[in-house]
Amino acid sequence: MAFSQAARDWYHREIAGIRDAGLYKEERFIHSLQDADIEVEFPAGASPARVINLCANNYLGLSSHPEVIAAAHEGLDHRGYGLSSVRFICGTQDIHRELERKLTAFLGTEDTLLFPSCMDANAGVFEAVLNEQDVMIADRLVHASIVDGMRLCKAMQDTYKHADMGHLEEKLVEHQDKRFRLIITDGVFSMDGDLAPLDQIVALAEKHNAMVFVDDSHASGYIGKTGRGTHEHFGVLGKIDIITTTLGKALGGASGGCVSGRAELVEMCRQRARPYLFSNTVAPVIVSGALKVLELISASTERRDKLEENTRYWRNLLTDAGFDIKKGSSSIVPVMLYNAKLAQDVARDLFVEGIYVIGFFFPVVAKGQARIRTQLSAAHDKHHLDRAIAAFIKVGKKYDILGKTKAEVIATYGN
Amino acid sequence: MANTQFIEVPLPEGVRASHMDLELLKAMLHAIVCLHFEWSSESEKMIQELEHDGWSVHCGPTWLALCRRGQSLEQATGRTPDEAIARLYHEARFDTRYGCP
Numbered sequence: 158m159a160f161s162q163a164a165r166d167w168y169h170r171e172i173a174g175i176r177d178a179g180l181y182k183e184e185r186f187i188h189s190l191q192d193a194d195i196e197v198e199f200p201a202g203a204s205p206a207r208v209i210n211l212c213a214n215n216y217l218g219l220s221s222h223p224e225v226i227a228a229a230h231e232g233l234d235h236r237g238y239g240l241s242s243v244r245f246i247c248g249t250q251d252i253h254r255e256l257e258r259k260l261t262a263f264l265g266t267e268d269t270l271l272f273p274s275c276m277d278a279n280a281g282v283f284e285a286v287l288n289e290q291d292v293m294i295a296d297r298l299v300h301a302s303i304v305d306g307m308r309l310c311k312a313m314q315d316t317y318k319h320a321d322m323g324h325l326e327e328k329l330v331e332h333q334d335k336r337f338r339l340i341i342t343d344g345v346f347s348m349d350g351d352l353a354p355l356d357q358i359v360a361l362a363e364k365h366n367a368m369v370f371v372d373d374s375h376a377s378g379y380i381g382k383t384g385r386g387t388h389e390h391f392g393v394l395g396k397i398d399i400i401t402t403t404l405g406k407a408l409g410g411a412s413g414g415c416v417s418g419r420a421e422l423v424e425m426c427r428q429r430a431r432p433y434l435f436s437n438t439v440a441p442v443i444v445s446g447a448l449k450v451l452e453l454i455s456a457s458t459e460r461r462d463k464l465e466e467n468t469r470y471w472r473n474l475l476t477d478a479g480f481d482i483k484k485g486s487s488s489i490v491p492v493m494l495y496n497a498k499l500a501q502d503v504a505r506d507l508f509v510e511g512i513y514v515i516g517f518f519f520p521v522v523a524k525g526q527a528r529i530r531t532q533l534s535a536a537h538d539k540h541h542l543d544r545a546i547a548a549f550i551k552v553g554k555k556y557d558i559l560g561k562t563k564a565e566v567i568a569t570y571g572n
Numbered sequence: 573m574a575n576t577q578f579i580e581v582p583l584p585e586g587v588r589a590s591h592m593d594l595e596l597l598k599a600m601l602h603a604i605v606c607l608h609f610e611w612s613s614e615s616e617k618m619i620q621e622l623e624h625d626g627w628s629v630h631c632g633p634t635w636l637a638l639c640r641r642g643q644s645l646e647q648a649t650g651r652t653p654d655e656a657i658a659r660l661y662h663e664a665r666f667d668t669r670y671g672c673p
Binding site for chain 2: 171174295297304307308313314315316
């Protein structure tokens with residue numbers, strides 16, 4: 158028997174270690190559509206509770222939009238459930254080509270290639286476009302999928318301190334002997350919600366002859382005046398060589414991702430990116446839904462404007478109530494608590510009060526930087542946020558953290 | 573053990589071998605032993621097969637740097653200790669946090 162009792166025991170101990178380290182991921186069962194209000198069964202077996210969702214990546218509130226659902230149904234009816242093939246054998250339909258063209262137009266790039274997810278796009282892109290003569294210089298807080306993609310690539314790896322342009326320039330100078338230099342960053346960083354200074358990064362890239370890669374998963378659809386992303390926000394449309402992004406957040410929330418950018422780089426991914434070559438095509442139902450999402454957000458900025466207003470409103474509510482939040486403009490608003498246990502206790506009490514948030518702590522974030530990450534949506538109305546802040550204040554009073562500085566919170570709870 | 577041969581290399585007066593000196597000495601002796609006793613015909617055969625498939629093969633000593641933290645293991649190779657350590661550093665920097673979706 159290959160899976161012996163000894164092996165089983167080892168895995169039990171390993172899982173227990175994950176629990177002891179506070180890293181055990183527990184699924185909460187949602188009994189409703191994804192929306193501002195959802196029904197959550199937690200803990201498992203409990204009656205589902207109606208709660209306000211402040212932790213989804215449903216930035217534009219399109220995950221359950223009736224027109225998106227109708228378009229998905231239409232895709233199902235006219236293009237089927239699946240293609241039973243990778244793209245390059247018999248898995249490319251007219252709608253895949255149409256979605257890639259529309260994403261290209263929306264992102265302001267030269268070409269686009271769909272992937273099953275942005276995780277897959279990031280896992281495949283570097284190996285496809287770089288080799289051992291090149292160097293990848295990444296911000297130290299890039300997403301885990303980028304790290305995995307870099308590890309799969311033979312090019313030299315280097316990093317620069319988070320958003321530190323001086324350090325990035327040092328690295329660009331240091332690596333002038335390499336054939337290609339690729340600067341790698343998130344557009345919006347997922348844990349802090351801050352934006353990479355793409356205007357400065359592009360300027361450095363031009364000065365030191367480097368290419369720029371941006372993962373805009375937490376930005377596409379709502380950052381920038383027309384929601385095209387971080388590059389629009391910083392006025393560098395058309396100057397980013399590779400953009401990866403997801404259809405699983407603002408752009409409908411189902412799944413799927415893409416590599417978009419210079420035509421030759423996208424073509425290299427079409428020829429060599431292994432997650433693209435060896436994964437099934439993105440299902441027609443998702444492609445059809447995503448096409449409707451692009452149609453909706455290209456026709457009007459109403460949703461991203463509402464999200465911007467919700468974000469401003471929520472940031473002001475938290476600040477006025479005396480919470481310590483990470484400054485910024487994205488719809489990721491971290492409420493800083495510094496202590497891991499405090500973050501978990503506050504999240505648990507907020508759930509009891511009807512607010513669904515998650516506490517994050519080391520090693521998900523840096524030591525002593527425990528927090529609750531709140532995320533806004535265009536699906537939220539003012540009354541959701543008013544109810545949420547009432548709950549936050551009630552729980553904040555219980556733990557006596559309102560109006561307290563970082564030092565005072567740490568003095569009480571440790572970090 | 574009558575046939576055992578020794579090489580004794582006296583260090584210059586006042587010189588103390590550093591950690592890196594000893595690592596280097598160990599690596600050189602290990603390389604000599606490997607070349608004499610562990611370079612099997614099986615290796616030759618595998619190289620020939622690779623070359624037959626169009627690969628150009630090179631095998632030589634290199635520096636290995638590794639670090640552990642709990643269950644995490646990071647390692648890197650380099651032509652020089654500096655290169656190996658620099659690569660290890662960047663590998664480990666990426667492992668500092670698990671990150672979040």
